[in-house]
Amino acid sequence: MNVITPINLVGLNRQAIEAWFLQHQHKAFHGRNVMKWLHKHGVLDWQLMTDIGKRLRTELATNAIAKIPKIALEQTAQDGTRKWLLELGDGNCIEAVYIPDDNRSTLCISSQVGCALNCQFCSTARQGFVRNLNVAEIVGQVWVAARKLGAQRFTNQLTNVVLMGMGEPLANFNNVVQAMDLLQDDLAYGLSKYRITLSTAGIVPALRRLRTVSDVNLAVSLHAPNDELRNQLVPINRKYPIAELLAACKEFIADDKRRKITFEYVMLDGINDQDIHLSQLVRLMQSVPAKVNLIPLNPFPETIYRSSSETRIEEFRQRLLQGGIMSTTRKTRGGDIEAACGQLVGQVHKNIQRNLHLTLRRN
Numbered sequence: 001m002n003v004i005t006p007i008n009l010v011g012l013n014r015q016a017i018e019a020w021f022l023q024h025q026h027k028a029f030h031g032r033n034v035m036k037w038l039h040k041h042g043v044l045d046w047q048l049m050t051d052i053g054k055r056l057r058t059e060l061a062t063n064a065i066a067k068i069p070k071i072a073l074e075q076t077a078q079d080g081t082r083k084w085l086l087e088l089g090d091g092n093c094i095e096a097v098y099i100p101d102d103n104r105s106t107l108c109i110s111s112q113v114g115c116a117l118n119c120q121f122c123s124t125a126r127q128g129f130v131r132n133l134n135v136a137e138i139v140g141q142v143w144v145a146a147r148k149l150g151a152q153r154f155t156n157q158l159t160n161v162v163l164m165g166m167g168e169p170l171a172n173f174n175n176v177v178q179a180m181d182l183l184q185d186d187l188a189y190g191l192s193k194y195r196i197t198l199s200t201a202g203i204v205p206a207l208r209r210l211r212t213v214s215d216v217n218l219a220v221s222l223h224a225p226n227d228e229l230r231n232q233l234v235p236i237n238r239k240y241p242i243a244e245l246l247a248a249c250k251e252f253i254a255d256d257k258r259r260k261i262t263f264e265y266v267m268l269d270g271i272n273d274q275d276i277h278l279s280q281l282v283r284l285m286q287s288v289p290a291k292v293n294l295i296p297l298n299p300f301p302e303t304i305y306r307s308s309s310e311t312r313i314e315e316f317r318q319r320l321l322q323g324g325i326m327s328t329t330r331k332t333r334g335g336d337i338e339a340a341c342g343q344l345v346g347q348v349h350k351n352i353q354r355n356l357h358l359t360l361r362r363n
């Protein structure tokens with residue numbers, strides 16, 4: 001007997017949900033209607049979708065599911081930063097962080113469980129790569145935030161979504177692109193492309209492909225101004241060195257003269273914050289339409305790195321500004337709840353890691 005696994009309709013963008021309804025001998029507009037119920041109204045129970053005929057509702061209950069990650073833990077920091085640890089149904093967890101600010105409020109979401117890229121200062125890297133998130137799991141993080149922030153006030157309370165949580169979004173290309181479609185769809189979250197930012201460590205072929213299907217904002221994790229150092233800190237650089245990465249960045253925004261790429265630069269004391277790095281960085285950033293976001297390192301227990309001092313970070317910012325490069329320093333937020341990338345899940349995995357370290361040390 002053929003057992004058909006019910007499809008999770010939360011993970012289908014407009015094109016895919018219309019196709020699914022047509023394939024099941026229903027009109028495409030029913031698909032759009034269901035999409036609105038699921039995302040805009042946050043209703044996951046078919047029986048509560050009151051303007052959908054009873055027969056169709058029964059059919060949905062048989063052939064489809066509407067599933068969102070479950071909140072395993074919720075924390076709110078003194079500065080209003082909120083963090084949700086979400087359980088995916090297979091024991092894996094991811095996290096999403098909400099960062100309210102004066103004139104913008106940002107939700108930072110994950111794209112993978114763990115990460116394969118092994119950036120040296122990142123706590124997600126310690127977990128290694130586990131698996132890609134599916135579309136419903138990516139969008140589900142926004143669904144959860146929308147419900148938690150109060151659906152009505154959602155658009156006031158959440159102005160931006162950034163793919164800067166766990167994982168490398170361009171290594172989960174198709175699912176991330178579909179999820180970004182849903183974020184922009186008026187029947188779902190209705191965010192403008194200017195309010196979505198994808199952050200990548202620089203998988204160049206995927207970046208080139210992204211340009212053909214999406215024009216959201218791009219942030220690039222640079223973190224070092226020369227290949228020798230970047231090879232160590234961001235190992236994917238060995239495959240796609242800085243010159244190639246910057247060429248792809250220029251292409252990405254070539255059609256619009258007003259656009260800039262944000263380059264993230266985590267400030268590591270004594271590692272990438274010396275005078276030589278500063279002059280190399282200024283020169284490099286003058287060669288592309290760039291904004292630089294200087295990030296104080298968010299330390300985590302196993303890291304050997306320390307953040308540069310506030311004074312040093314400010315010196316970097318001033319020199320970049322003098323060089324004509326827009327430059328900001330990221331505020332450290334949610335410090336009391338460990339809201340930095342991968343840190344809460346890091347706690348969950350700590351015991352496993354400790355055992356692993358002990359085993360390795362013993363051998």
Ligand code: SAH
Pocket residue numbers: 119121122123163164165166167168169199200201219220221264266295296297298299300340341
């Ligand atoms: N893989 C993607 C997105 C996830 S990381 C990328 O590399 O861009 C999101 C951002 O957080 C990146 O700029 C990353 O380098 C930075 N980051 C990682 N660990 C950090 C830490 N401990 N302190 C500060 N920033 C960190």
